[in-house]
Amino acid sequence: MAKARVLIRPKEGILDPQGKAVERALPALGFEGIEHVRVGRMVELEAEDPEQLAELCEKLLANPLIEDYEIQTL
Amino acid sequence: MIWGVLQFPGSCDERDALHACSLMGEARLIWHESRDLGGVDGVVVPGGFSYGDYLRAGAIARFSPAMEAVAELAAAGGPVLGICNGFQVLCEAGLLPGALLLNESMRFICRQLDLVVDGPKSGARGDISAHRRGDRLSIPAKHGEGRYYAPEEMLDRLEANGQVAYRYAPGQNPNGSARDIAGVTNEAGNVLGLMPHPEHAVDPLTGSTDGLRIFEAMARVAA
Numbered sequence: 021m022a023k024a025r026v027l028i029r030p031k032e033g034i035l036d037p038q039g040k041a042v043e044r045a046l047p048a049l050g051f052e053g054i055e056h057v058r059v060g061r062m063v064e065l066e067a068e069d070p071e072q073l074a075e076l077c078e079k080l081l082a083n084p085l086i087e088d089y090e091i092q093t094l
Numbered sequence: 095m096i097w098g099v100l101q102f103p104g105s106c107d108e109r110d111a112l113h114a115c116s117l118m119g120e121a122r123l124i125w126h127e128s129r130d131l132g133g134v135d136g137v138v139v140p141g142g143f144s145y146g147d148y149l150r151a152g153a154i155a156r157f158s159p160a161m162e163a164v165a166e167l168a169a170a171g172g173p174v175l176g177i178c179n180g181f182q183v184l185c186e187a188g189l190l191p192g193a194l195l196l197n198e199s200m201r202f203i204c205r206q207l208d209l210v211v212d213g214p215k216s217g218a219r220g221d222i223s224a225h226r227r228g229d230r231l232s233i234p235a236k237h238g239e240g241r242y243y244a245p246e247e248m249l250d251r252l253e254a255n256g257q258v259a260y261r262y263a264p265g266q267n268p269n270g271s272a273r274d275i276a277g278v279t280n281e282a283g284n285v286l287g288l289m290p291h292p293e294h295a296v297d298p299l300t301g302s303t304d305g306l307r308i309f310e311a312m313a314r315v316a317a
Contacts, residue, residue, distance in 0.1 A: 034243065035270070037200045080157075083150055083186065086193045086243060 021066040023094040024073055028082045029060035060087075095119035095316050098134035100164070100180075102126045102144035102155045107177065107293060111140040114293040118309050126158040135316045136173035137164050139180030141236075141291060151194065151239050152182030161187055173315040174285045175308070178237055181277070181287030190280055190287045191252060192244035197237070198270025204236040206301065208263035209276050209290060214256030214283070231260070231304035235268055235276075235290040242271035242278070242289070249273055255281060260288055284315050 030036045038059040046054050063081055067073060073091050082089040097115035101108045101123050108123060115121035115138060124131060126144075131137065144155035155161065161183070168174045168189050176184035184190040197203060211229040244252065249272055252258050260277035267274045269289070277288025292305030 034195070035198065035241075037196050037198055041200055080153060081149070083153070083193055085245075086195065 021068055022070045023064070023066050024070055025092040025094060026063040026065070026073065026077060026081055027060060027090040027092065028063070029088050030058055031086055031088055034086055095136065095313050096134045097121045097136050097138060098124045098131050099138045099140055100124050100126055100160055101140070102142070102158060104144045104146055105140050105142035105179070107141035107291065110293040111138045111177065114296045114305065114309055117296060117306065118313050124160055126155070126160045129159040129163055131160070131163045131167060136175070136312060137167060139164065139174065139176040139183050140293070141178030141180060144179055144183060150186065151179060152186040155183045156187035165189060168280070168285050171282065171284050173312045175312050176287035177291055177293060178289055181289055182239065184285060184287045189285050190278055191248060191257070192242055192278060194239050194289070195241040195243050196239050197241055197268070202236070202238040203268045204234070205268065206232060206234045207266045207268060207290065209233055209260040210263050212258045212261050230263060231307060232302040233290040233292055233295045233305055237269070237289055240269040240271065240289040242275040244272060252278060257281065259286055286312065
């Protein structure tokens with residue numbers, strides 16, 4: 021079994037209210053100079069055949085209309 | 095007309111949908127594991143939180159056996175109405191264009207609002223939202239992930255095709271939806287998804303019966 025990690029992010033240009041909320045909270049905590057915060061998802065999995073992960077991402081883990089994904093085999 | 099109302103684990107509006115459908119004809123509940131829709135003429139994919147909204151709202155429900163049958167019904171021209179989570183399921187299943195994202199405000203909204211009927215510019219094609227363009231319907235909405243999104247060129251195409259069935263009335267967009275879009279149809283016009291809940295607006299007791307008009311429009315597609 022191969023371990024893999026899939027990173028899923030909101031596509032460029034799509035408003036990410038979660039990222040905005042996190043960003044707005046930072047100054048109150050004393051963090052300055054941090055911007056363009058985007059919140060995505062990470063899925064860890066083990067696969068017998070890592071070749072099928074791209075299809076898995078297209079069909080289920082990500083919605084290609086609104087999200088980009090990146091597969092990292094470990 | 096016989097209506098089928100799907101039920102997923104986590105659905106919560108299927109009873110009101112059944113009631114609304116039963117005012118128009120016969121209505122049956124269909125468990126999501128059923129591959130057979132039992133010969134119904136039309137289907138409602140109801141609101142709720144199918145599969146706990148895990149991963150993305152509607153992402154897992156679309157793989158239910160019943161959804162295969164719904165896709166076949168839709169391809170054959172049968173009326174399919176997705177409400178709220180049902181709209182999300184139909185988008186995830188590729189039966190409707192676009193996607194529903196987290197509300198711009200990040201808050202769950204629950205309110206009565208006005209929808210303006212849009213739809214095809216010519217009456218050439220039978221359409222599920224074929225009430226009179228410009229009519230206003232008072233329908234409640236309740237959702238956390240209802241911000242309609244599609245790329246700009248897709249939005250232009252939907253408008254040109256008359257696939258934008260309903261918009262939020264000016265100033266009432268509750269979630270940041272692109273171009274105030276509350277509901278869209280597929281290209282053929284027999285599959286409709288909308289975020290507000292027509293099934294909660296079928297009895298004077300709850301303030302509005304405008305929701306019935308959406309079910310009536312659906313029934314015309316089956317006829």
